[in-house]
Amino acid sequence: MRRIISCYFAGAGTGDRWPRLARVFEHTARTHSPEWQLQLTKLSAPRRRLNQSDNHSANALKLEHWCDAVRSANDGDELLLIDADAFIVRPLDDIWVMPFDVAYTVRPPGYPMPLNGGVVFLRVSSSTRQFMATWGAANAAMLLDRALLAKWRKYQGINQRALGMLIEEGLTGLHSLLDLPCAEWNSEDSAWSSFDPAFTRIVHVKSELRDAVFPSKYHPCRKPHLKAIARIWEELERDALSTEARRA
Numbered sequence: 001m002r003r004i005i006s007c008y009f010a011g012a013g014t015g016d017r018w019p020r021l022a023r024v025f026e027h028t029a030r031t032h033s034p035e036w037q038l039q040l041t042k043l044s045a046p047r048r049r050l051n052q053s054d055n056h057s058a059n060a061l062k063l064e065h066w067c068d069a070v071r072s073a074n075d076g077d078e079l080l081l082i083d084a085d086a087f088i089v090r091p092l093d094d095i096w097v098m099p100f101d102v103a104y105t106v107r108p109p110g111y112p113m114p115l116n117g118g119v120v121f122l123r124v125s126s127s128t129r130q131f132m133a134t135w136g137a138a139n140a141a142m143l144l145d146r147a148l149l150a151k152w153r154k155y156q157g158i159n160q161r162a163l164g165m166l167i168e169e170g171l172t173g174l175h176s177l178l179d180l181p182c183a184e185w186n187s188e189d190s191a192w193s194s195f196d197p198a199f200t201r202i203v204h205v206k207s208e209l210r211d212a213v214f215p216s217k218y219h220p221c222r223k224p225h226l227k228a229i230a231r232i233w234e235e236l237e238r239d240a241l242s243t244e245a246r247r248a
Contacts, residue, residue, distance in 0.1 A: 001037060001074070001077050001078070002033075002035065002036040002037065002077075002078045002079075002080075002093075002096075003036060003037045003038075003039060003069075003073070003077060003078070003079050003080070004029050004033060004036050004037070004038045004039065004040075004079075004080045004082060005039050005065075005066060005069040005079055005080065005081050005082070006022075006025065006038075006039070006040050006041070006081075006082050006083065006084045007040070007041040007042070007043050007062055007065045007084060008021065008022045008040075008041075008042060008043070008084040008085075009042070009043050009044070009045045009058055009061075010042050010043070010044060010045065017210075017214055018084070018085075020237060021084055021085045021205060022040060022042070022084045023237065023240050023241075023244075024087050024233060024236045024237050024240055025040070025082075025084045025085070025086055025087055025088075026038065026040050026240070027087075027236060027239060027240035027243060028087040028088040028089070028236060029088055031088070032088045032089070032090055032091050032092065033088065033091065033092055033093075036080070036092075039069065040084065041065065043061065043065065045058070055157065055158075056143065056149075056157075056158040057143075059139075059157055059158050059159045060139055060140065060143055060158060060159075062083070062159070063135065063136055063139050063159050063162075064136060066081045066120075066132065067132045067133060067135070067136040069081070070122065070124060070128065070129055070132045071129055071132070071133075073124040074124060075124055075125055075126075076123070076124060076125075077123075077124040078096055078121075078122075078123055078124075079121070079122045079123075079124060080092065080119070080120070080121055080122075081119075081120040081121075081122060082118065082119050082120070082202070083118035083119070083204065083206075085118075085204065085205045085206055085210065086118065086119070086186075086202055086203060086204050086205060087202070087203050087205065087233060087236060088201065088202055089197050089200050089201055089202065089203060090197070090198075090200075090201055091201075092201055092202075095121050095180075095185075098178060099176060099178075100121070100123070100176045100177065100178035101122070101123055101125065101127060101128050101131070101174040101175055101176045101177065102120065102121070102122050102123075102128055102131060102172070102174055102176075102177055102178070103120070103121040103122075103177075103178040103179070103180050104116075104117065104119070104120050104121075104163065104177075104178075104179060104180065105118075105119050105179070105180045105181070105182045105185050105186035106179040106180065106181065106182060107182050107188075107189075107190040107191075108181075108182075108183075108190055111190045112154075113154065113155060113156045113160070114154070114155065114164065115155065115160055115163065115164060115167075115179070116160065116182055116186050116188050116204065117157065117159040117160040117163050118186060118188075118204055118206075119180075119185055119186040119202055119204070121180075127173060127174055127175065128174070130173055131166075131172055131173055131174055134166060134171060134172070134173065135159075135162055135163060135166060138162035138163075138165055138166055138171075139158055139159055139162040141162075142158055142161060142162055143158070149161060152164055152165050183199070183200065184199060184200060184201055185201055185202055186202050186204055187200045187202065187203045187204060188203075188204040188206060188207075188209075189206075189207060189208070192208075192209060192225055192226060192229060193225050195225065195228075195229055197232075203229060203233075205233060208221070208223070208226055209226050209229060209230065212226040212227055212229070212230040213230045213233050213234070
């Protein structure tokens with residue numbers, strides 16, 4: 001079975017942004033991956049853990065959600081673990097032609113923050129269940145150990161630091177770990193300027209692009225390529241609302 005696993009947080013202090021992001025994500029997932037089972041879960045906003053940031057606490061809870069989904073899945077299931085602040089541009093089925101246990105997305109060589117952990121493809125097996133458990137344990141350790149967290153700061157977010165540590169130290173326990181270009185599979189900071197709907201499959205609505213989608217006087221968008229992607233997102237939101245109204 002092919003499944004998409006995602007979650008977002010209610011009451012996260014960001015108004016209606018997350019429900020709107022999740023709506024567009026769900027709409028595009030159902031449009032471009034209609035035969036995949038979608039599991040999009042709304043979670044309560046996490047309590048901050050120790051002295052960690054809200055982002056670290058939320059991302060730790062998200063990773064726990066992913067780990068639970070993999071642990072309960074059947075051997076052979078094909079899963080996409082993905083952040084809900086994304087939208088799908090075209091079908092994803094080609095990914096399963098490639099041989100891998102786990103695939104994750106990487107930025108171009110030399111770009112700050114080598115990888116982005118918001119899109120992970122996984123074939124469920126005992127080894128990938130163990131990989132997720134190891135990733136989750138590394139993430140939990142970083143919540144408690146600020147020195148360990150700081151050591152891997154080049155990977156930015158806590159999930160990415162934990163994943164980067166496992167990869168660099170050879171602790172994944174996998175036979176086949178595949179890196180995918182962000183430009184195609186997870187268009188984010190390093191790839192927005194080259195966004196091409198005929199090539200890109202997933203767009204990640206984070207940082208500056210999120211400011212372009214939700215502009216304010218404090219975070220105005222002045223980059224034309226981000227405004228262009230934001231207009232696509234706005235049209236998708238209108239489509240999603242229209243679809244919901246027809247079904248009501």
